[in-house]
Amino acid sequence: MQNFQTATPENDIAWMDDMEFARQMLAGINPTRIQCLQEFPPKGKHSVSTIKASDIENNLDGLSLIQAMEQWRIFILDHHDYLMPFVSRINANGVCAYASRTLLFLRSNATLKPLVIELSLPGFSRRTTSSRVFLPASQGTGAALWQFAKAHVTANDSAHHQLVSHWLHTHAVVEPFIIASRRQLSVMHPIHRLLHPHFKDTMHINALARNLLINAGGILEQTLFTGEISMELSSELYKEWRFNEQALPADLLKRRLALQNPAHPSGVELLFPDYPYGADGLEIWQAIKTWVTDFCTVFYKDDDSVRYDVEIQAWWSEIRNIGHGDKAHEQWWFNMTTISELVETLTTLIWIASALHASVNYGQHAYAGYPPNRPVQCQRFIPREGTPLFAEFLRDPDKFYVDMLPGRFQMTLGIALTEVLSRHTSDEVYLGCRPLNWTDNKEVKQKFKKFNDALQEIEKKIVQRNRNPELKNRCGPAKMPYKFLYPGTSNTRARGGLGAEGIPNSISL
Numbered sequence: 001m002q003n004f005q006t007a008t009p010e011n012d013i014a015w016m017d018d019m020e021f022a023r024q025m026l027a028g029i030n031p032t033r034i035q036c037l038q039e040f041p042p043k044g045k046h047s048v049s050t051i052k053a054s055d056i057e058n059n060l061d062g063l064s065l066i067q068a069m070e071q072w073r074i075f076i077l078d079h080h081d082y083l084m085p086f087v088s089r090i091n092a093n094g095v096c097a098y099a100s101r102t103l104l105f106l107r108s109n110a111t112l113k114p115l116v117i118e119l120s121l122p123g124f125s126r127r128t129t130s131s132r133v134f135l136p137a138s139q140g141t142g143a144a145l146w147q148f149a150k151a152h153v154t155a156n157d158s159a160h161h162q163l164v165s166h167w168l169h170t171h172a173v174v175e176p177f178i179i180a181s182r183r184q185l186s187v188m189h190p191i192h193r194l195l196h197p198h199f200k201d202t203m204h205i206n207a208l209a210r211n212l213l214i215n216a217g218g219i220l221e222q223t224l225f226t227g228e229i230s231m232e233l234s235s236e237l238y239k240e241w242r243f244n245e246q247a248l249p250a251d252l253l254k255r256r257l258a259l260q261n262p263a264h265p266s267g268v269e270l271l272f273p274d275y276p277y278g279a280d281g282l283e284i285w286q287a288i289k290t291w292v293t294d295f296c297t298v299f300y301k302d303d304d305s306v307r308y309d310v311e312i313q314a315w316w317s318e319i320r321n322i323g324h325g326d327k328a329h330e331q332w333w334f335n336m337t338t339i340s341e342l343v344e345t346l347t348t349l350i351w352i353a354s355a356l357h358a359s360v361n362y363g364q365h366a367y368a369g370y371p372p373n374r375p376v377q378c379q380r381f382i383p384r385e386g387t388p389l390f391a392e393f394l395r396d397p398d399k400f401y402v403d404m405l406p407g408r409f410q411m412t413l414g415i416a417l418t419e420v421l422s423r424h425t426s427d428e429v430y431l432g433c434r435p436l437n438w439t440d441n442k443e444v445k446q447k448f449k450k451f452n453d454a455l456q457e458i459e460k461k462i463v464q465r466n467r468n469p470e471l472k473n474r475c476g477p478a479k480m481p482y483k484f485l486y487p488g489t490s491n492t493r494a495r496g497g498l499g500a501e502g503i504p505n506s507i508s509l
Contacts, residue, residue, distance in 0.1 A: 014478040015373035018136060021150055022104050022112035023476040025077055029363045029374075029484075030161035031277035032169075034104075036256030037074045040065065042101055044081040049101055049118055050131040056115040059136075060105055072256060072271060073106040079156035080120060082237055084129065086229050088122050095225045096381045096404075100153045110274035111472045117149040119382070132382070144397040148382045151375050151404060158368065158376045159224045161360065163234040167214065170357040170507055171206050172234075173241060176323020177349055178202055184315040190299045191312060194292070194346065197434050198353040201508035213417075223406070223414045225377030243324070244332045246356075247348045248285040252278055274473045276482035277359060279465065283458045284355045284431075284485055284503070289347040291451035296343055298443050303338040312336065316345075354431045358503040359484045365422035365498060366480060371411045380404040421509060423498050430502040431455060432489040455487040462486050 014020050025034040041049040053065050060068045068074050083099035090097045098119035104112040120131040134149035135142070178199045185192035213219050220230050245254055249268040252258035257278060261269035265286045270278050300306050307313075316336040321328045334341040368374040380403060383389035393400040405411065432455040436445050466474045466481035475481045488502025 014476075015370065016147060017477040018114050019111055019472075020477040021154075022114055023473050024367065025075075025104075025112065025157075026274075026278075026473050027276040027476070027482045029360055029367050030157055030165050031275075031359065032165055032251065032255075033079075033157065033160060034075055034077050034255070034257075036072050036271065037069070037076045037103065038256065040069060040074070042076060042078070042080075042103075044078075044084075046081060046084045047120070047129045047131075049080075051101070051103065051116050051118050051133055055133060055135060056103060056105075059113070059115055061107060061113075068105065074115070075104045075106065075112060077102040077104070077153065077157065079153070079160060080118075082233070083156065084120065084122065086226070086233055087120075089229055090226060091121075093227050095227065095377050096379060097155065097225045097377070098152050098381075100156045102153050106272065109470075109472055110272045114150075117146075117153055119149060119152055134382075141394070141397075144393070144401070145382060148401065148404065151372075151401070152378055152382070154373070155225050155375050155378050158374050159226045159230070159233075162220060162224060163226065163230055164237050166357075166360045167209070168234050168238055168241070169246065170352055170360065171202070171209065172238075173243075173246075173324075174199075174202060174349070174353055174507060175206060176319050180315050180318040180323055184318055185311050189311050190295070191315075191342075191346070193438060194295055195349070196438075197429060197505045198350050200429070200506040202353070202506055205507065205509055219413060219417055223376050223410050223417070241327075242330070242332050243348065244334070244344075246352055247344065248278075248281050248351060248356075252282075274471045276465075276471075276474055277485070280458070280462055280482070280485035281355060281359070283461065284455075284487065285347070285351055287451060287454040287458060288350050288355070288431075289343065290454065291447065292346045292350065293343050294447035294450065295444060296339055296346070298441065298447070300339050300342070306339055306342050307337045312342070353506050354503050355485055357507045361509065362422050362424065363484045364418040365415075368418045369415050369422075371405060371414065375405050376414050377406050377410065378404050379406065419498060423509070424502065424504065425508060428502070428504050428508065430488045431505055432487060434505065452489055455489040459487055459489065 025031065040053070041051050043049070057065045060073075063071070063073070078101055080099045080101045083097075087097055087099055098121060100120070101118040103115040105115050107113055114136055117134045118131055119134070120129045123130050134146055137143040137146050181192060181195055181199065187193075214231055216228070221227055224230055226233055245251055249258065249266050252268055252270070253260065257271050257275060258268040259271065260267065266282045268282070270282070273279055300309075313336065320333050327333075334345055336342065336345070368376075380389075380400070383393045383400075406414070432452040434448070436448060439445065462483070462485070465471055466483070468474065473482075483501055485503065486501045
């Protein structure tokens with residue numbers, strides 16, 4: 001096969017480049033899964049990784065493994081633990097799936113270098129696994145096998161993206177907030193007015209999703225490797241969901257991609273600045289939080305005014321005890337007795353409905369519309385040396401790779417889906433662009449203009465970052481600038497179509 005390590009702007013194989021493979025974990029459509037590795041070898045609920053220090057220690061740019069760990073420079077894309085209990089059932093339906101771990105090294109220029117991929121299958125007993133380790137290679141048989149391993153990793157990531165990052169963490173978890181707002185907050189209540197645009201069309205699009213996408217035999221079951229257990233898997237991962245960790249600063253801290261720093265407006269500082277989702281996201285987060293704080297201080301003068309707001313207390317009680325009732329007794333819920341708790345809650349909710357959803361939805365066609373870049377399933381396991389399958393692979397590695405990809409029907413259906421999901425509607429209202437006829441309060445109007453101005457400044461910064469050649473992760477070998485968190489407030493005319501810029505106010509598609 002060809003040399004997979006180098007891609008140029010003139011060629012069409014940037015998707016094969018190791019740097020692009022890694023960059024998409026920071027600036028692609030699922031940038032919320034990667035995390036800094038906390039122990040080596042990685043340990044999970046079901047097994048300890050078979051990756052050895054000798055597999056990676058000669059590829060750490062002169063650092064020892066201990067030094068790299070101490071400097072927080074080894075990262076992991078982990079699709080192992082949550083998949084292992086399901087792999088046997090998945091593979092019984094004719095696909096070929098592994099549970100994967102991918103380790104990466106943070107280089108001095110802030111790009112990530114893949115170090116090793118571990119692909120695992122269940123063993124003969126419930127507590128054992130059978131794992132294979134693949135190392136980067138630039139030519140020959142090793143390069144082909146490495147490319148196959150990356151395909152299986154991206155198939156894992158594609159399913160996680162659709163079922164967890166996209167459906168579960170945005171569409172699904174917001175529903176109880178919408179229902180409680182409609183039931184408990186009068187239309188004249190200021191918080192109802194604040195949240196109303198961020199709930200536009202969400203219940204409708206979720207109803208359509210349940211009829212077409214996530215239903216039994218629906219499009220996701222037909223395309224993703226997880227097949228008929230797709231919703232079961234998504235429901236299982238809901239057990240790990242915590243509302244307070246959906247706040248971007250908290251999420252970055254949890255994944256060790258940021259450090260606490262009270263001197264920064266958001267309270268955190270990125271581990272390295274060239275993390276496009278994190279860099280743009282923190283500025284959007286802070287702009288939303290400032291707007292929410294300004295809005296709330298107009299109507300709430302002290303903590304008691306929150307504590308004794310009957311509608312807010314009923315709203316929060318329904319969300320916690322009914323909407324997310326299976327988590328009602330978790331200790332991480334806010335008590336909703338202070339202005340700061342109300343602000344954090346509203347900021348997180350608006351972030352999920354607007355920027356978080358935009359970051360995982362509207363770039364789907366750009367990255368997943370070309371199936372070799374993000375296959376949604378694999379039809380073959382990676383061949384082992386000495387087997388007939390390996391001999392077939394040696395005869396024509398490229399054909400073997402193509403045959404490993406989904407069939408024509410699944411790929412065509414998947415491409416069509418990504419195109420539909422990536423389109424902005426022509427009547428979309430973008431973050432910070434809401435017409436001001438919803439209030440006659442001059443102070444609120446002034447604060448909202450301040451919000452719009454802040455978003456326009458962020459737009460300028462994003463353009464500058466994307467033009468900065470020192471920020472390698474902004475465009476990468478594929479030369480696709482990161483715009484999934486570009487607010488789109490500087491041009492408020494009606495827009496729509498594929499690849500349109502802007503963060504919609506709500507989960508409307």
